[in-house]
Amino acid sequence: MSRLFTACRLLFAQPRLGGREKLGVLVALVTLALLIVTPFAASEYRLAQLRDALLLALLAISLDYLWGRAHTLVLGHALFFGLGAYGMAIATMKLGLSTGAGIVLGIALASALATISGYFLLFAGVRLHFFAVMTMAMSLIANQVAVSWSSVTGGDVGILGIPPIEFTLLGLRYSTAGDLESYYGALAVATMVLAVMWAACRGPYGKILEAVGTNENRARSLGFNTSLHLLLAFALAAALAALAGALFASASGVVAPDLLGVIVSTEVLIWVAIGGRGSLIGPVIATLIVTQASHSISSFSTSLWPLILGALFLLVVFALPDGLASLLRKVPEFLARRRGSAS
């Protein structure tokens, strides 16, 4: 037990705050402050959109953990999000359990599927584009199953009327039925998850994942069980995605097969890619901005958004491989060079 504790202390040791991290923390704190005061300025409708975006940001964090740190791209990440959502819906509406049990069921389903499929694929040496495509295939088929297995999943319509989360803590009753409560609840969860993931990944553990992702052979020869590390990361990311899905299902009250499908997977990819892989806060901010943009654009033309999405993929690949976060670094460098040459 004490050895495990020591191992964890070494693995998650916190280094001193570096220069770039300071900038990231500053950006995160400013964003948090803005989000805390938003309810005083925004309409109820906007607030609900922002709450959904905050829950989707959890999904972006989980993909960024896999893709940005371990360099393991998952094209069907919505699979785990959707499993979490369906876990919540089935537990509360079909089995008559509490929302807490719904979260547990969703997370258990997603991490079990990730562990089993990840065992076969990752330990067989399936990596990179192969792995990405296999996860995409899994999400496509899960979508089909959700449509056709209507006795459990409600078919095309999905499941309606999922209750909000309610619990009593220290004598205080909390319920996400109210708009304001559910918004602040989502904000609190997103902030906590972001802080925990950031703290976990900034130390030696993040370095190990980075090593496994960038040069697996070298990491293996240094004695790391690389497949096991990837499998753990995959299962953890799936669990986090499922948590996001379960909370999302409870907040919006409905689940539908779309939640498992290509569209959600595509959007989460673009959030992470635009926000900047591996920066955690970048994808969160990108999620907030891009979802709001997509709502505004879709409100006057529904066919425009997929075109923009496709163009954004090409833009990210060709012009901004490290996302908008790299602009934060590049623009000051560029300005400094201008100033240097002028003087």
Added chain:
Amino acid sequence: MSGTVVVLLNALTLISILALVAIGLAVIFGMMDVMNLAHGEFVTIGAYTLAFVQTLREAVAPGAGYWLALVLAPFVGAAFGLLIEWLVIRRLYHRPLDTILATFGVSLILQKAIELTFGALPQIVVAPVDGMVGVLGAEYPAYRILIIVVAAAVIGGTLAVFRYTRFGVDLRAVIQNRAVAEALGIDSKRLTRIAFAGGAGLASLAGVLVAPLASVEAHLGVFYMGKAFFVVIIGGIGSVIGSVAGSALVGSAETLLSYRLDPSLASALVLALAIVLVRLRPRGLIPGYSSAHELLGKA
């Protein structure tokens, strides 16, 4: 007896379509480590070529239009393939994960562009032959027999090109070892471009063949592409025979399971089978020697 024949022919129909779609993917992957997520759109383009030719009712009768489209579609698909290769993929050969993202973007744009051009409603296409024919004592739709015959001829032709022509030898050389092939004077960039266009053409041909059986919509190709990826992974990267073997396995498993189970559950089981097979035979049923294997850490 006749029931067995029908099952067998159903499986053969699916196998022939899958193999046509998968060959292009497998060869491109073997040559350049590029996984083209826009490959399914070539199937869609083929199906829409047929729909478009058949809308020109004044000029050609629908039956004749079908044959015209069958000849035309591979060229239309190949032209789109060349365009995509030239605009996007050739710039990304050394960045495999980025290729996935870029081709994903291309696929989204193509799907939406097709939907905007032709409208969201399914297109109407007609088969050139209808009615049933007797095969070994069983009655079977004539059009499906046509699919099997055309696909078998084209796949046989592709295999022959790979096996017996200079071009095929060069292609296999690039798949086995690109650096050495280039050192021997093979222009691998040109070959890749031709192979890419050829694969796109085959997928478009599959699109024409499948169109009268399916609902011709902008998302048509996604379904076949997802399956073609299992086929390539099960069958072996960079191998034409592997693609055919993989299609045979996936197609027959899926057809047989669909008789007993819900079709989507059947595809879920086939996927599970694919995942387990990857663990047992990581290089595929019939491996084509590919640099991709080094990339995956199993040289």
